[in-house]
Amino acid sequence: MNLWDLKQHQSGTMKAFSEEMPEAYRHRLQEFGFQKGELVTCLRQTPFSGPKVYQVGDSVVSLTQDLASVVAVEVSE
Amino acid sequence: MNQVLILGKPNSGKSLLFNRLTGANQKVANFPGVTVEVKRGVSGSTMYVDFPGVYSLQALTTDEIVAIQQLKKAVADKDISVVLCNLDATRLERSLVLGVQVKQLADRHGLPVVFSLNMMDEISGSGLKLDVEGLSKDLKSRVIAISAKTKMGLSELKQALDAEATSGKRQLEAPIGEANDQVDFESNSGSLLRAKELAKKYGPNSSVILKNQNRIDHWVLSDIWGGAIFLVTMLVLFQSIFSWASPLMDGVESAIGNIGSLLTPLLPEGIASDFVNDAILGGFGSFLVFVPQIFILTFIIGLLEDSGYMARAAIICHKPLSLVGLSGKSFVSLLSGHACAIPAMFAARIIESPKKRILTIMALPLVACSARLPVYSLLIVALIPSVTFAGGLVGLQGLAFFALFVFGYLVAGIVTGILSKTVYKEESDAPFLLELPPYRLPAVGPLAQRSIKSSWAFVKEAGAIIFAVTIVVWVLGYFPNGGEDLGSSWLASVGQFIGPIFEPIGLDWKFGVAVLASFLAREVFVGTLGTLYGIEGADENIAGLASNLEASGLTMGSGVALLVFYAIALQCVSTVAVMKKETGSGVLPIVTFVAYSVLAYILALAVYQLF
Ligand SMILES: Nc1nc2c(ncn2[C@@H]2O[C@H](COP(=O)(O)OP(=O)(O)OP(=O)(O)O)[C@@H](O)[C@H]2O)c(=O)[nH]1
Ligand SMILES: [Mg+2]
Numbered sequence: 139m140n141l142w143d144l145k146q147h148q149s150g151t152m153k154a155f156s157e158e159m160p161e162a163y164r165h166r167l168q169e170f171g172f173q174k175g176e177l178v179t180c181l182r183q184t185p186f187s188g189p190k191v192y193q194v195g196d197s198v199v200s201l202t203q204d205l206a207s208v209v210a211v212e213v214s215e
Numbered sequence: 216m217n218q219v220l221i222l223g224k225p226n227s228g229k230s231l232l233f234n235r236l237t238g239a240n241q242k243v244a245n246f247p248g249v250t251v252e253v254k255r256g257v258s259g260s261t262m263y264v265d266f267p268g269v270y271s272l273q274a275l276t277t278d279e280i281v282a283i284q285q286l287k288k289a290v291a292d293k294d295i296s297v298v299l300c301n302l303d304a305t306r307l308e309r310s311l312v313l314g315v316q317v318k319q320l321a322d323r324h325g326l327p328v329v330f331s332l333n334m335m336d337e338i339s340g341s342g343l344k345l346d347v348e349g350l351s352k353d354l355k356s357r358v359i360a361i362s363a364k365t366k367m368g369l370s371e372l373k374q375a376l377d378a379e380a381t382s383g384k385r386q387l388e389a390p391i392g393e394a395n396d397q398v399d400f401e402s403n404s405g406s407l408l409r410a411k412e413l414a415k416k417y418g419p420n421s422s423v424i425l426k427n428q429n430r431i432d433h434w435v436l437s438d439i440w441g442g443a444i445f446l447v448t449m450l451v452l453f454q455s456i457f458s459w460a461s462p463l464m465d466g467v468e469s470a471i472g473n474i475g476s477l478l479t480p481l482l483p484e485g486i487a488s489d490f491v492n493d494a495i496l497g498g499f500g501s502f503l504v505f506v507p508q509i510f511i512l513t514f515i516i517g518l519l520e521d522s523g524y525m526a527r528a529a530i531i532c533h534k535p536l537s538l539v540g541l542s543g544k545s546f547v548s549l550l551s552g553h554a555c556a557i558p559a560m561f562a563a564r565i566i567e568s569p570k571k572r573i574l575t576i577m578a579l580p581l582v583a584c585s586a587r588l589p590v591y592s593l594l595i596v597a598l599i600p601s602v603t604f605a606g607g608l609v610g611l612q613g614l615a616f617f618a619l620f621v622f623g624y625l626v627a628g629i630v631t632g633i634l635s636k637t638v639y640k641e642e643s644d645a646p647f648l649l650e651l652p653p654y655r656l657p658a659v660g661p662l663a664q665r666s667i668k669s670s671w672a673f674v675k676e677a678g679a680i681i682f683a684v685t686i687v688v689w690v691l692g693y694f695p696n697g698g699e700d701l702g703s704s705w706l707a708s709v710g711q712f713i714g715p716i717f718e719p720i721g722l723d724w725k726f727g728v729a730v731l732a733s734f735l736a737r738e739v740f741v742g743t744l745g746t747l748y749g750i751e752g753a754d755e756n757i758a759g760l761a762s763n764l765e766a767s768g769l770t771m772g773s774g775v776a777l778l779v780f781y782a783i784a785l786q787c788v789s790t791v792a793v794m795k796k797e798t799g800s801g802v803l804p805i806v807t808f809v810a811y812s813v814l815a816y817i818l819a820l821a822v823y824q825l826f
Contacts, residue, residue: 165273166648168407169312181429185441186534189543189647191432196306196414196421198428198651200530205646 139213141192142206144180150211152176152194158208167209171195178211217261217380218294222286222317223301224310225249225268226652228333231661232301232363233265236373240665241265242558244520245652246547248565251278253285261376263299264289270309272316273403276645278564290320296380298328299372304338304345304360305424305653308414315406315413318354327379329357331372336362337653341427343419350417364658428523428653435527445531452519453620456512456588457613463507471500489750490689497749498685498742499678501760505589505741506670512585513554513666521657525550526649533647539628540635541578542571542647549575549627552582553620554669556790560797570642574635576797578627580785580811583620586677586737590781591619593741597764598774623782626814681742684732688743692750701725701751720780720823721773730780737786772826776819783815 144150152172155164171194172178181198182191189200223229225247234241237256242249247268254265266289267282274280289295300317302310314330321328330351338345351358357375361368434440475496482488519525525547533543544566552559556579563579566572583591595615603610691706701707710724717727725747733740741760748763785791785808794804 160645162273162275163646163648165403166270166275168404169270169273169309170650171308173407182432182436183438184436184530185438186531188534189530189649191436191530191651193425193429195411196308196418196425198425198432200526200647200649200651202533202647205648 139211140207141178141180141201141209141211142190142203144178144190144192144211144213146180146183148213149177149179150213152178153210153212156208156210159205163205167199167205170197170199172199172209216257217296217377219261219263219376219380220289220295220298221263221265221301222298222313223266223268224270224303224306224313226650227268227301227303227306227310228363229268229301230265231658232331232333232361233263234661235363235366235369236263240661240668242665243658243661244517244525245523245655245657246520246525247650247652249562251561251564261373261380264295269313271312271403271406272320275648276564276567277569287320290317290324290326295326297376298326299331299376300328301331301333304332304334304419305421307345307418308410308421309650311410311413312406314354315409316403318356319406327356327382329359329372329375329379330354331368332358332360333363335360335367336365337424338419341419341423343423345419346417350413353413353417424653428651431654432527432651435524436530441527441531445528448519448524448528450617452515453617454609454613455515456508457592457616458610460508460511463511464504467507468504471496471503475500486693489693493693493749494685494689494746497760498689498746499682501593501745502589502677502681502738502742503674505592505738506674508588508592509554509585509673510666510670512588513669514662516551516554517662517666518657518659520547520551521655521662523652523654526651529649530651539632540571540574540639541631542566542568542575544647544649545571545575545578549578549582549624552579552584554585555673556580556582556584556787557793560790560793563797567648568643568645570635570639570644573642573798574631574639576794577634577807578631580787580790580794580807581623581627581630581783583623583782584737584787585673586787587781589738589741590733591616591778593744593761593764594774594778595619596761597769598771619778619782622779626783677736677738680736681739684735684739685742685746688728688732689746689750692747701747704750706747720776720819721770722777726773726777730777734784734786735788737781740781770826772823775826776823779822780815780819783811783818785811 139150152174154174176194178192178194180190181193184190189202190206191198191200221229221233226245230241230250231243233239233256234243237258239256241254250265250267256263266286269279269282272283274283290298298317298321300314302314318328332347347358347360359368359372359375361372435444475492478491479488482491529543529546532546536543536545547565548559548562551562559579560576563572563575566575595612599612599615601610601612688706691709692701692704694705696703706728707724710728713727713731714724729740729743732743745760748760791804791808794807795801
């Protein structure tokens with residue numbers, strides 16, 4: 139499962155970035171708190187199926203599908 | 216002189232702090248990436264240097280590469296006495312990622328670091344606690360709790376900076392040989408861990424802080440409400456430019472009229488009095504009437520930028536703008552383009568994708584900027600009756616205004632849509648990534664000051680050109696027959712020459728002259744027409760250029776054609792120059808200029824034929 143699959147208000151534990159994630163973006167996302175083992179919550183889907191809004195730690199970040207879909211997360215039910 | 220380098224994460228309040236420390240008026244807005252160029256300011260015996268914010272010493276875009284290089288160079292610079300690293304207390308972990316790296320880097324250069332822990336007003340406002348002392352001990356640096364907003368802690372901060380700067384620590388620990396500035400991946404993940412650890416130990420509970428923001432976002436970004444709020448905001452924005460400014464504009468207009476009636480009796484009959492009335496009051500004065508509108512526009516856009524809404528607007532717009540080759544972040548640049556295209560082109564640097572950035576720059580000249588306002592208002596008032604509905608809330612003239620703004624966007628969308636699928640098809644692209652700032656009540660005072668300052672700068676800059684052009688136009692229009700007959704003046708001969716260009720749009724030579732003169736700067740149009748009608752008017756009738764136009768028999772078809780022309784033509788020398796700087800291409804601005812001029816003329820022609 140990846141970040142983009144998270145539904146509104148659903149949380150998941152961050153697992154890994156896939157190979158397709160450009161390195162510079164991987165670094166930036168890590169700086170934003172997207173690190174292995176962190177709890178990521180999808181706060182909002184947005185109009186016109188635009189970028190989604192995620193919270194991780196103290197940051198709230200908006201990602202488009204091309205980035206969010208290459209971040210693996212695990213949802214524990 | 217002591218030099219203090221202000222560094223920190225984007226949107227942590229560096230520029231507001233810089234303004235407080237130096238009395239400067241740098242742009243402050245609630246959006247990451249506002250400051251794009253290094254800015255210096257002096258207070259007493261200290262020079263402060265405001266840097267563009269960066270998230271870490273690892274760059275994502277080419278502009279960040281430049282900013283980080285500059286930062287590293289500055290830290291190595293012997294003239295710098297201390298680094299002021301600004302932390303956002305409400306985003307402590309995020310701020311400390313850079314904070315820890317800066318501390319490391321500065322240590323290697325023997326440069327002292329003072330941390331300012333900003334936004335403390337918000338921390339105490341939400342009843343949260345932060346262990347400043349513990350953080351300071353752990354970081355082995357001074358940490359001063361401040362609020363750049365309320366000015367809390369600023370004097371302690373200055374003392375701390377002075378103490379560090381004069382301690383001479385820098386010389387003592389000067390590095391041996393070349394310092395290794397490379398923060399490699401090892402230490403990068405190290406700084407991530409360290410930031411997390413520090414924030415957990417000493418920081419506030421972030422979920423409390425984010426609760427408010429998330430509650431508002433629930434509505435602002437929701438599927439149905441999000442779009443509606445966006446549209447209403449835009450409509451109110453543009454409508455208010457028109458309606459709020461009217462009383463101020465009327466004030467300026469009557470003030471100029473009064474000056475005229477006071478001055479005229481004092482001046483000798485003839486050329487001197489004619490010059491003052493026609494050129495100064497009629498020409499330059501009719502431009503001044505529109506300055507309040509420019510002020511209000513800057514102010515309202517500033518309100519929006521300082522509220523935190525821009526980031527949300529960028530998200531809402533991202534998908535639709537992607538369809539025409541732009542990014543959601545383009546919206547931030549385009550909206551500020553309503554004030555002026557030049558800072559907006561700099562603001563386009565926040566766009567990660569080189570392709571979308573260049574397309575945004577191409578779109579900007581089509582955004583209804585404040586220099587177009589005088590032209591739009593003048594023609595709208597002359598052409599469209601002042602009817603209001605819904606108890607004065609919505610006016611016909613305001614709607615026409617809005618329509619012109621939308622028209623600009625429409626043309627821009629078509630242009631960028633085509634370019635992104637043709638000329639710039641292969642240009643490199645990059646995904647959208649945006650940190651959402653909290654919502655804040657805009658700081659009205661500093662914003663009003665900044666708006667006044669920028670309106671004044673506009674008056675000075677545009678004023679110089681308008682003044683010069685107005686005088687030339689007046690001289691050519693007044694002689695050789697002493698203003699008795701404009702139709703046989705020197706200017707009229709020039710006018711006959713260019714007449715054939717404007718005849719197909721149903722415009723006489725006076726408009727032709729005004730349009731031509733305004734290729735220097737759009738706002739010259741109003742000044743030129745003001746002067747010409749000044750010369751022509753038998754009685755001194757300075758006020759009411761719009762009614763003069765109405766009386767001159769300007770038809771709806773020609774008027775609308777003229778509006779369409781002004782909406783598209785790139786009549787601004789400075790925009791062309793900045794375009795060259797920001798794209799690094801000498802050809803592109805020229806091609807754009809020619810293309811938009813031709814397009815403007817063709818569409819104007821088409822509109823006139825349709826009516
Ligand atoms: N409540 C509160 N808001 C603040 C404080 N300091 C700054 N702000 C607000 O924070 C936002 C960002 O301020 P800026 O000074 O533009 O931030 P910056 O660090 O220069 O940002 P960049 O130039 O984008 O790197 C603005 O909305 C400010 O009004 C503070 O102490 N308290
Ligand atoms: Mg700034």
